[in-house]
Amino acid sequence: MIRRAGALLAASALLLLPACTSAPDDSSSPDRVLVFGIDGADWDRAIPLMRQGKLPALSRLARTGTSRTLISLPPGADGRERLSPTIWTTAATGRLPEAHGIYHFVTANESGGQQPVTSNRRQVASLWNMLTSRDRRVGVLGWLVTWPAEAVHGYVVSSYTPFIFRWGQGQASRPIKGTLVEGVPDQVWPPDLQPELERLKVAPASVTDRELADRFTGVPLGADPSEDLAGSIDGMRWSWAADATYEAAYHYLAEHPPGGERPELELVYFASVDVISHRFWKYMEPDTWTDGPLGDDEIEGYGQSVESAYRSVDGVLARVLAREEAPVRTLILSDHGFRENRASTRSTSSGWHRPQGLLLAEGPGIRSGRLLDPGSVVDVAPTVLYALGLPIGEDFDGEAALDLFTEEYLAAHALTTIPSWETEVAPLREGAAVTSPVDDEILERLGALGYLD
Ligand SMILES: [Zn+2]
Numbered sequence: 131m132i133r134r135a136g137a138l139l140a141a142s143a144l145l146l147l148p149a150c151t152s153a154p155d156d157s158s159s160p161d162r163v164l165v166f167g168i169d170g171a172d173w174d175r176a177i178p179l180m181r182q183g184k185l186p187a188l189s190r191l192a193r194t195g196t197s198r199t200l201i202s203l204p205p206g207a208d209g210r211e212r213l214s215p216t217i218w219t220t221a222a223t224g225r226l227p228e229a230h231g232i233y234h235f236v237t238a239n240e241s242g243g244q245q246p247v248t249s250n251r252r253q254v255a256s257l258w259n260m261l262t263s264r265d266r267r268v269g270v271l272g273w274l275v276t277w278p279a280e281a282v283h284g285y286v287v288s289s290y291t292p293f294i295f296r297w298g299q300g301q302a303s304r305p306i307k308g309t310l311v312e313g314v315p316d317q318v319w320p321p322d323l324q325p326e327l328e329r330l331k332v333a334p335a336s337v338t339d340r341e342l343a344d345r346f347t348g349v350p351l352g353a354d355p356s357e358d359l360a361g362s363i364d365g366m367r368w369s370w371a372a373d374a375t376y377e378a379a380y381h382y383l384a385e386h387p388p389g390g391e392r393p394e395l396e397l398v399y400f401a402s403v404d405v406i407s408h409r410f411w412k413y414m415e416p417d418t419w420t421d422g423p424l425g426d427d428e429i430e431g432y433g434q435s436v437e438s439a440y441r442s443v444d445g446v447l448a449r450v451l452a453r454e455e456a457p458v459r460t461l462i463l464s465d466h467g468f469r470e471n472r473a474s475t476r477s478t479s480s481g482w483h484r485p486q487g488l489l490l491a492e493g494p495g496i497r498s499g500r501l502l503d504p505g506s507v508v509d510v511a512p513t514v515l516y517a518l519g520l521p522i523g524e525d526f527d528g529e530a531a532l533d534l535f536t537e538e539y540l541a542a543h544a545l546t547t548i549p550s551w552e553t554e555v556a557p558l559r560e561g562a563a564v565t566s567p568v569d570d571e572i573l574e575r576l577g578a579l580g581y582l583d
Pocket residue numbers: 170214404405408483
């Protein structure tokens with residue numbers, strides 16, 4: 131068990147939101163669980179916007195659900211902070227990095243170089259493996275470190291890390307969050323869905339300056355941005371295109387669920403709040419930026435971009451929830467929060483991570499209108515299992531966050547455990563084809579498709 135950090139409760143301001151107006155239906159019937167991941171979301175940014183009525187979906191859930199600060203993973207033994215692929219894998223496994231083995235965006239390959247980390251490097255069972263082993267339907271969409279897509283009872287729309295396109299070309303080869311890329315194999319499970327979903331891809335090049343400005347900036351993007359700003363806008367365009375692609379895939383799969391039935395558990399992930407917070411923080415808090423002056427018009431326009439990223443993902447959440455015909459249990463979480471980065475000299479990292487992420491749970495069996503002490507991201511997977519009536523592995527590093535649930539629910543649903551999920555999931559792995567990680571063939575193929583520039 132990792133030690134809980136102290137009560138760093140910026141989230142106490144949540145109590146100042148308008149009072150609870152309706153309690154969720156407290157039925158104990160099995161319900162869908164939706165895990166909605168927002169990379170880098172932070173209560174300190176969200177709460178003021180909620181109070182201004184700018185995040186209606188999140189505000190509604192906060193009023194009728196239970197909120198807490200979600201503490202990210204502590205730094206590794208080398209003192210380095212944990213990055214998103216590591217943290218999202220912990221959220222989906224209930225295991226610390228030493229157990230799950232995903233340490234970074236990249237991993238060593240056999241020839242002594244590096245390559246993007248792939249799903250087959252994960253050493254332990256994930257929620258989608260666990261549900262599959264029990265014949266329970268699961269859907270996974272955009273979650274980090276899910277390419278190649280694993281065989282599941284349900285669907286996987288994986289997160290392919292596209293930065294190999296420019297691998298080895300210095301600055302430009304830094305990782306970008308994953309997306310669907312036409313022509314890359316094994317991105318979708320079941321495989322016959324891949325052509326359908328590729329057709330839904332929103333290509334970054336198709337997102338016009340006008341669309342981007344309408345969504346994320348207060349001003350037209352301008353014909354001739356500085357190189358720094360152009361790089362940041364590029365990240366904005368990429369991440370929105372990826373989010374829009376996954377949202378389109380979500381709605382398609384809601385209408386055409388593989389097997390004809392929607393999953394009991396869906397895990398979805400959206401990257402743009404993180405990507406935009408890194409790049410546009412300095413325009414929002416120009417006093418924290420020490421590496422050269424920023425233009426007044428840039429501050430006026432791009433100063434709204436971080437807020438706009440929150441509003442944008444709140445819109446995604448609203449549209450996703452509008453699909454539900456019956457009450458759904460929703461778990462909204464981030465892998466870490468965000469703060470200014472005074473030490474930065476890179477324009478793309480004027481904002482940086484802080485350990486305080488967010489968690490908001492809402493729906494049948496979840497306490498209403500509560501604000502709890504901070505929890506840990508390592509507790510997410512066991513909490514989801516408990517909500518689905520599945521046992522917790524005794525080898526987990528986290529535990530179910532029972533304080534999210536009502537007394538009635540707790541009384542009616544005993545927490546169960548098994549020694550380990552690994553023995554249940556191992557037979558699935560043995561039957562699965564060994565999938566090659568990124569190799570020369572794929573690189574060549576991408577080159578032929580014009581992705582390698
Ligand atoms: Zn980040």
